[in-house]
Amino acid sequence: MSWREFWNRQNTIYVNDRHRALHDDQVARGICGLVRTPADIVLDYGCGDASEGETVATKCARLYLYDAAPTVRARLRERFAGTAGIEVLGEEGLAGVADGALDLIVVNSVLQYVPKRDFEALLDGFRAKLNPDGRLVLADIISPDASALGDIGALLGFALRGGFLVAACAGLVATFFSDYRKLRAQFGLTRYGEDEMKALLVAHGFTATRSPVNIGHNQTRMMFEARPEAK
Numbered sequence: 001m002s003w004r005e006f007w008n009r010q011n012t013i014y015v016n017d018r019h020r021a022l023h024d025d026q027v028a029r030g031i032c033g034l035v036r037t038p039a040d041i042v043l044d045y046g047c048g049d050a051s052e053g054e055t056v057a058t059k060c061a062r063l064y065l066y067d068a069a070p071t072v073r074a075r076l077r078e079r080f081a082g083t084a085g086i087e088v089l090g091e092e093g094l095a096g097v098a099d100g101a102l103d104l105i106v107v108n109s110v111l112q113y114v115p116k117r118d119f120e121a122l123l124d125g126f127r128a129k130l131n132p133d134g135r136l137v138l139a140d141i142i143s144p145d146a147s148a149l150g151d152i153g154a155l156l157g158f159a160l161r162g163g164f165l166v167a168a169c170a171g172l173v174a175t176f177f178s179d180y181r182k183l184r185a186q187f188g189l190t191r192y193g194e195d196e197m198k199a200l201l202v203a204h205g206f207t208a209t210r211s212p213v214n215i216g217h218n219q220t221r222m223m224f225e226a227r228p229e230a231k
């Protein structure tokens, strides 16, 4: 099984409905905080189930949702059928977004599942789709020296604050025996140092800064904001 196949199947990453709801709410609020004007056109790349997509859509003119997993896209299409301002894209739809059309691209908690060579190709695509004043936000980036203990600590803190600590502890045990752990051991997670990520962004035509806070609950991970360099 690959990471893509993993995300295309049912998984137990979210330990219960409350965890999922709090996570989706936090991510949506994070994305809302990045939208600059109600006219913005936004792409949430690798959006997952995005159950709070409507919250984001109220802040911008159009929200494109794209996820590599066909089963995720099918759920998104069902959830957002007829929702004004949200369009769920497949591969062709994504390729068909006009160059220069996007004001903001958010990629949250995705790049750890993407090989580095594929990420470099993605960067060129993102660069083309952004308008000259647009921004690319890469969030939840795992540094090479981050440990699984940091992820566990962040989850338990989130669970304590969110009132799902017991479920989170049970979820950690379940994860230990899950496909996720096997895949993590087999393929690992793609990691970037701060300087490495900035250098990659520059090499692909962006200026880049590290943001002081990450989207979501895990502040051991990094977020970067990149803008197309003037040609």
Ligand SMILES: C[S@@+](CC[C@H](N)C(=O)[O-])C[C@H]1O[C@@H](n2cnc3c(N)ncnc32)[C@H](O)[C@@H]1O
Pocket: 003, 004, 007, 008, 024, 027, 045, 046, 047, 048, 049, 050, 066, 067, 068, 069, 072, 107, 108, 109, 110, 113, 114
């Ligand atoms: C941890 S979830 C994050 C979902 C969402 N961005 C969030 O923050 O809740 C990772 C998502 O990335 C998607 N994904 C993995 N590889 C991808 C790729 N190469 N392109 C687009 N999506 C991808 C998976 O299908 C999955 O839905």
